[in-house]
Amino acid sequence: MNLQDQRVLVTGGASGLGLATVRRFYDRGAHVVIADLGGSIGTDIASSLGTRAIFTPTNVTKPDDVTNALSSFRDLPLRVVVNCAGIAPPCRILGKKGVHDLDLFRKVVEVNLVGTFNVLRLAAESMSKNDISGDDRGVIVMTASVAAFDGQVGQAAYSSSKAGIHGLTLTAARDLAEFAIRVYTIAPGIFETPMLLGLPQSTQDALAQQIPHPSRLGRPEEYASLVEHIVENPMLNRETIRLDGAIRMPPR
Ligand SMILES: NC(=O)c1ccc[n+]([C@@H]2O[C@H](COP(=O)([O-])OP(=O)(O)OC[C@H]3O[C@@H](n4cnc5c(N)ncnc54)[C@H](O)[C@@H]3O)[C@@H](O)[C@H]2O)c1
Numbered sequence: 023m024n025l026q027d028q029r030v031l032v033t034g035g036a037s038g039l040g041l042a043t044v045r046r047f048y049d050r051g052a053h054v055v056i057a058d059l060g061g062s063i064g065t066d067i068a069s070s071l072g073t074r075a076i077f078t079p080t081n082v083t084k085p086d087d088v089t090n091a092l093s094s095f096r097d098l099p100l101r102v103v104v105n106c107a108g109i110a111p112p113c114r115i116l117g118k119k120g121v122h123d124l125d126l127f128r129k130v131v132e133v134n135l136v137g138t139f140n141v142l143r144l145a146a147e148s149m150s151k152n153d154i155s156g157d158d159r160g161v162i163v164m165t166a167s168v169a170a171f172d173g174q175v176g177q178a179a180y181s182s183s184k185a186g187i188h189g190l191t192l193t194a195a196r197d198l199a200e201f202a203i204r205v206y207t208i209a210p211g212i213f214e215t216p217m218l219l220g221l222p223q224s225t226q227d228a229l230a231q232q233i234p235h236p237s238r239l240g241r242p243e244e245y246a247s248l249v250e251h252i253v254e255n256p257m258l259n260r261e262t263i264r265l266d267g268a269i270r271m272p273p274r
Pocket residue numbers: 033034035036037038039040057058059062080081082083105106107108109110133137165166167168209210211212213214215216217218
């Protein structure tokens with residue numbers, strides 16, 4: 023897919039995996055919409071990249087915010103949407119502070135799963151108006167986690183939300199096939215992003231040692247590289263792929 027004069031939207035694009043994806047597609051000549059929370063550094067990132075990048079303050083759970091983000095660079099066809107927005111607050115079902123807060127569970131599912139679906143449905147509507155380029159009108163990439171399959175202690179909400187994204191992948195790809203829109207999900211293992219780099223170095227080293235090969239944290243550029251390949255390869259559809267150096271997460 024030639025991305026010159028095409029539009030790419032990345033949620034959570036002001037940090038970590040999303041930011042690496044923004045940079046990659048900008049380097050490939052696309053116009054890139056960074057859709058992230060208002061308090062993020064999205065404006066600085068967009069101005070450091072150049073005129074083909076724009077930041078739109080977006081809470082992915084809000085339909086009006088997403089509609090507004092989708093109106094940026096509206097004269098160009100929306101070819102690629104990458105869902106990276108997510109949160110991962112840990113909480114045990116029965117912990118030292120008592121029973122799992124139900125609102126916290128709802129919030130994680132709301133941002134990670136409902137937010138992803140909100141973006142998917144509105145992006146699909148926009149993509150359905152595109153002409154076909156290559157085989158596709160558009161490609162939607164979602165981000166789950168290995169926690170969708172190997173949920174650890176304290177990940178009840180996070181694992182549930184990410185398993186929901188895995189479950190959504192097949193039915194979304196089937197629903198959108200008639201519009202020539204592909205849907206693919208990446209389940210990252212452990213990546214070097216602000217989500218992880220906030221942990222003590224000893225914890226990061228211990229996590230890296232659990233990865234069979236290569237025995238290090240993943241780099242955001244490696245995630246972005248896979249997104250680019252998914253976009254370029256029209257036979258990739260409706261699957262969740264683990265990007266994890268063969269890790270299988272232990273209980274804790
Ligand atoms: N880093 C890892 O090891 C790892 C592993 C597996 C899965 N993931 C998933 O990858 C995605 C990106 O993670 P990351 O490590 O880059 O995290 P990150 O914290 O660096 O970036 C997440 C971004 O999402 C944004 N965000 C949060 N809530 C939002 C909302 N409601 N609306 C819009 N934006 C919102 C944040 O502002 C932030 O910029 C997440 O979905 C995460 O669950 C990350």
